[in-house]
Amino acid sequence: MTPDDPTYYQQGVLAGDRRILAKTITLVESSLPAHRGLAQAILEQLLPFSGKAVRLGITGVPGVGKSTFIESLGMHLIHSGRRVAILAVDPSSSRSGGSILADKTRMEQLAREPKAYIRPSPSRGALGGVGRKTRESIWVCEAAGFDVIIVETVGVGQSETTVASMVDFFLVLMLAGAGDEFQGIKKGIVELADAIVINKADGDNMERARRAQREYENALQLLRPATRLWRPPVLTCSALTHTGITAVWRSVCDHHEKMKAAGELENKRRHQAVDWMWLLIEEGLRERFQCHPEVRSRLSGFVKEVEKGVISPTSAANNLLQLLDHPGSKLKGSNHGQGC
Secondary structure (H helix, E strand, O other), rough: OOOOHHHHHHHHHHHHHHHHHHHHHHHOOOOOOHHHHHHHHHHHHHHHOOOEEEEEEEEOOOOOHHHHHHHHHHHHHOOOOOOOEEEEEOOOOOOOOOOOOOHHOOOOHHHOOOEEEEEEOOOOOOOOOOOHHHHHHHHHHOOOOOOOOEEEEOOOOOOOOHHHOOOOEEEEEEEOOOOOOOOOOOOHHHHHHHEEEEEEEEOHHHHHHHHHHHHHHHHHHHOOOOOOOEEEEEEEOOOOOOOOOHHHHHHHHHHEEEEEEEEHHHHHHHHHHHHHHHHHHHHHHHHHHOOHHHHHHHHHHHHHHHHHHOOOOHHHHHHHHHHOOOOOOOOOOOOOOOOO
16 A cells, blocks of 8 residues: 555554554645545544543633643543644744644653654644544544543634534643732633633632632533533633642543533534534535635725725625626636635
8 A cells, every 4th residue: 555545544544553643634634635535535434432531622711721620631531541633723823824843842741652642733823722633633543542632722713613613521721819800801702612621720829719719600500501411510620730630630521521422422522523623624625715816816906895895795795796607607616616
């Protein structure tokens, strides 16, 4: 088999070959048209081997200690016999498109563990602080035998609905002692949380952490739970001293067991898969629209007219969309999104 054969990647991933695992995720993340068909074929072959892991999303305000928390949790899981994959997304520069990708240096102990896999990826401006291909990367890591997949988001105040829509359990890390505890994080994110964890609950900060815990517990009483089976707990921990980590993971397991026993986990994943399909359709239609030859030739003119107030945005959009209906008109790149 050659690197052009999807079975080459399937067999390597299933065998736990870390080099081929990395190459597979790189192919999946690639935006090059030449890689899309191969990546899609690989994912189809890996699909039957995915879906068995616990999918955990973690977000939090800047400075909350996400990387330290994930390393502490990851080491706890490894010592418990688990295999852990961390999909850590770094913010991309809006100017250069580059990112630091420094998660392996922030998780030095975890990076050395053979039962852990850390994959830093640039967000490339994707909403929700996650990469555009994070869902596919989850599939690949599950097929490689990792039974806990942790998605670390950028956590810079973007809409976190995206990451909540791809995981089983959404954990929000918070800091104590910042005045109004709801400052610095959107109420909507708290509503999405399956658990709120107050980190850095150690030393002189212990009392502030307990006070913040009570405030969040009172606040959550006013919110309607996403399911009757689960009321989000508010926990405290110290990733630095490893206290409270066991209780956090126990909460994740309790949630997973209750949701699975009631059939809600399977139902949630089915809905997530359908939502994902529609998201890909919307992205594909937008890409193909922009690749259409008549649209490309007239788009800049309509943009200028809208800017000058010569034509309304509604009329401009309708005129551009009607270009797709002309006799003989064909969406360029309509062959499975092969690009312009």
